[in-house]
Amino acid sequence: AGTSLTVHVIEESGNYYSIKLGDNFEESEVFQAVVKAGSWFGSTVNDPQSYALVGCTVHPGFDFNDFELAKQEELTKLYPQHQSLIEKMTRI
Numbered sequence: 001a002g003t004s005l006t007v008h009v010i011e012e013s014g015n016y017y018s019i020k021l022g023d024n025f026e027e028s029e030v031f032q033a034v035v036k037a038g039s040w041f042g043s044t045v046n047d048p049q050s051y052a053l054v055g056c057t058v059h060p061g062f063d064f065n066d067f068e069l070a071k072q073e074e075l076t077k078l079y080p081q082h083q084s085l086i087e088k089m090t091r092i
Contacts, residue, residue, distance in 0.1 A: 003050035004029050005043045008089065012038040014079050020046070021054065040070055042089035 004022025011017075021043075022029035035041045045052050072090040076083050 002052050003045050003047035005045050005052040005054060007033060007035070007041055007043045008085060009035055009039050009041045010075075010079055010082055010085075011036065014081065016082055016085070021052075022046075040075065042070075044089075 004020055004024065004027070007019040007021060009017050009019070019033040020027065020029045021031070021033065023031065043052075043054065069092070070086075070090055071092055072086055075086045075090065079086065
């Protein structure tokens with residue numbers, strides 16, 4: 001049940017790439033992925049009428065003092081070439 005999802009990643013350098021998470025290896029989906037520190041990421045389900053169950057594990061340990069919620073205006077200034085994606089993935 002459920003669907004695969006796409007993880008959208010913008011690296012500090014501004015490079016964009018995506019990772020398809022799921023169990024359909026013929027469609028280049030993978031079970032897990034690593035996003036480098038300093039990168040911004042968000043996910044979308046590949047079938048909007050479905051759902052996906054996903055978790056995020058961090059290492060070393062997570063500390064809320066290091067957490068920053070992405071702000072649309074700031075990210076758009078840093079990465080104007082990805083404005084449409086940033087607008088889709090952010091609410092503030």
